[in-house]
Amino acid sequence: MRIYNTATRQLEEFVTYTPRLARGYVCGITPYDSVHVGHGRVYVFFDMFRRYLEAQGYEVRLVINFTDIDDKIINKAREEFGAEAYKRWREVPERYIAEFFEMSKRLFIEPAYAYPKVTENVEDMVAWIKALVEKGYAYTAPDGSVYFEVGKVPNYGVLSRQRIEELMAGARVEPEPGKRNPLDFALWKSWTPGEPWWNAPWCPGRPGWHLECVVMSTKHLGMPFDFHGGGADLIFPHHENEIAIAKAYFGVDNFARYWIHVGYLTVRGEKMSKSLGNVVTLKEVLSKYSGEALRLAYAMSHYRKPMEFSYEVLDQAEEMAKTIYTAYDELGQAVGDAGEEDKEALDYGRYVEEFYAALEDDFSTPQAAQQLYGLARYIISTVLHKIDKISRNTALSILSQYVKMADILGVLERREVPKEVEEAVKAAVEVRAKLRKDRQYQLADYIRERLAGIGVELHDFGQRTYYTYRRGNRLR
Numbered sequence: 001m002r003i004y005n006t007a008t009r010q011l012e013e014f015v016t017y018t019p020r021l022a023r024g025y026v027c028g029i030t031p032y033d034s035v036h037v038g039h040g041r042v043y044v045f046f047d048m049f050r051r052y053l054e055a056q057g058y059e060v061r062l063v064i065n066f067t068d069i070d071d072k073i074i075n076k077a078r079e080e081f082g083a084e085a086y087k088r089w090r091e092v093p094e095r096y097i098a099e100f101f102e103m104s105k106r107l108f109i110e111p112a113y114a115y116p117k118v119t120e121n122v123e124d125m126v127a128w129i130k131a132l133v134e135k136g137y138a139y140t141a142p143d144g145s146v147y148f149e150v151g152k153v154p155n156y157g158v159l160s161r162q163r164i165e166e167l168m169a170g171a172r173v174e175p176e177p178g179k180r181n182p183l184d185f186a187l188w189k190s191w192t193p194g195e196p197w198w199n200a201p202w203c204p205g206r207p208g209w210h211l212e213c214v215v216m217s218t219k220h221l222g223m224p225f226d227f228h229g230g231g232a233d234l235i236f237p238h239h240e241n242e243i244a245i246a247k248a249y250f251g252v253d254n255f256a257r258y259w260i261h262v263g264y265l266t267v268r269g270e271k272m273s274k275s276l277g278n279v280v281t282l283k284e285v286l287s288k289y290s291g292e293a294l295r296l297a298y299a300m301s302h303y304r305k306p307m308e309f310s311y312e313v314l315d316q317a318e319e320m321a322k323t324i325y326t327a328y329d330e331l332g333q334a335v336g337d338a339g340e341e342d343k344e345a346l347d348y349g350r351y352v353e354e355f356y357a358a359l360e361d362d363f364s365t366p367q368a369a370q371q372l373y374g375l376a377r378y379i380i381s382t383v384l385h386k387i388d389k390i391s392r393n394t395a396l397s398i399l400s401q402y403v404k405m406a407d408i409l410g411v412l413e414r415r416e417v418p419k420e421v422e423e424a425v426k427a428a429v430e431v432r433a434k435l436r437k438d439r440q441y442q443l444a445d446y447i448r449e450r451l452a453g454i455g456v457e458l459h460d461f462g463q464r465t466y467y468t469y470r471r472g473n474r475l476r
């Protein structure tokens with residue numbers, strides 16, 4: 001597979017350090033507010049990427065962190081709890097981490113290998129800062145904060161392709177009087193009254209953001225590991241600073257081989273952001289649409305490009321999801337009607353080939369999703385009609401290849417229908433078949449309508465009838 005590496009600005013063949021093992025780290029959320037569809041895009045992308053690698057036989061270790069202490073969390077706690085904030089601030093990250101997991105589940109995102117939190121790794125970070133001070137890459141400010149000195153690192157700016165002089169010209173001078181250079185960043189932030197703190201040799205305080213990801217990624221994945229990802233807005237300064245820290249600490253140019261970045265979301269052409277007030281939460285979208293529909297909507301934009309978010313795209317994706325389920329349900333029922341031998345050759349292989357070719361080429365999910373949808377429609381329009389002209393083996397092979405493709409995109413996640421529902425529907429469909437044979441069409445239609453009322457849709461293919469379940473409503 002070829003994937004775009006931000007570090008080299010090139011498409012590169014994806015080769016892991018250890019054969020059949022892929023280790024990756026994706027920057028997680030700062031849990032101070034509801035997760036939104038922009039977050040969802042990043043985690044769904046890496047979930048598809050991971051599923052694809054797994055389908056290719058890799059063991060995938062994907063680590064996603066939580067920045068569970070941060071200015072934003074402290075501010076939110078103050079807003080909510082006032083003077084109690086000092087005691088109750090942890091309720092903020094706990095609430096939004098719980099929401100993150102709930103939304104991940106509804107988006108069918110597979111669990112990560114580890115979900116490290118900053119507050120559980122402070123000791124490691126203190127040890128790193130000590131080492132960075134000893135090596136001469138970090139210094140203590142008069143207030144006890146510790147800063148990383150970017151000027152000490154050769155090639156600072158290598159990831160974002162910026163020169164230190166340009167960065168200096170554009171840098172806003174922040175109100176941190178102990179800094180030697182405006183680009184230096186805090187590894188340790190000294191304590192301010194009313195804020196949570198941890199012990200450290202310099203002064204009580206808390207770790208800085210950029211440090212956490214280098215410490216926690218290499219702790220869980222080793223060094224170097226295969227891929228590091230996140231939203232494109234993290235390239236600078238976050239990922240640039242991670243690379244600088246790792247360079248100082250390990251003496252390596254790259255502690256992660258492939259840097260993979262996912263584009264942002266727009267609403268009517270404007271970037272989705274809190275300041276513009278156009279943020280759409282996952283909770284809101286997933287109260288109206290299925291997880292599969294949102295995954296398909298994401299898949300329809302290439303991960304590196306900005307994605308225009310709209311409910312029209314979601315409506316279209318929900319329709320696609322329905323078709324994908326219909327093909328699955330009905331082909332599953334049709335397998336039993338397949339013949340002994342192949343009397344006709346069906347041209348379904350091109351969908352399968354093009355699906356994988358698309359993913360191999362910089363993970364082009366828009367093309368892959370089109371191929372999956374194309375195969376779903378081909379199953380409905382052709383395979384089901386010709387089921388007695390193909391062998392059972394061929395029918396099963398189409399079904400299994402179809403499911404494998406759908407599972408990479410994660411859009412057939414609710415295949416199971418309760419056994420008793422399945423049996424009841426089967427019985428009703430059998431009775432209807434008898435009524436049709438006896439030309440009792442009114443009664444047969446009545447059965448069809450009743451089943452439609454509970455979310456079961458019947459499709460007649462001559463004498464045969466196949467049916468599909470509408471997930472996400474009554475049968476859920």
Ligand SMILES: [Zn+2]
Pocket residue numbers: 026027028213238
């Ligand atoms: Zn990070």
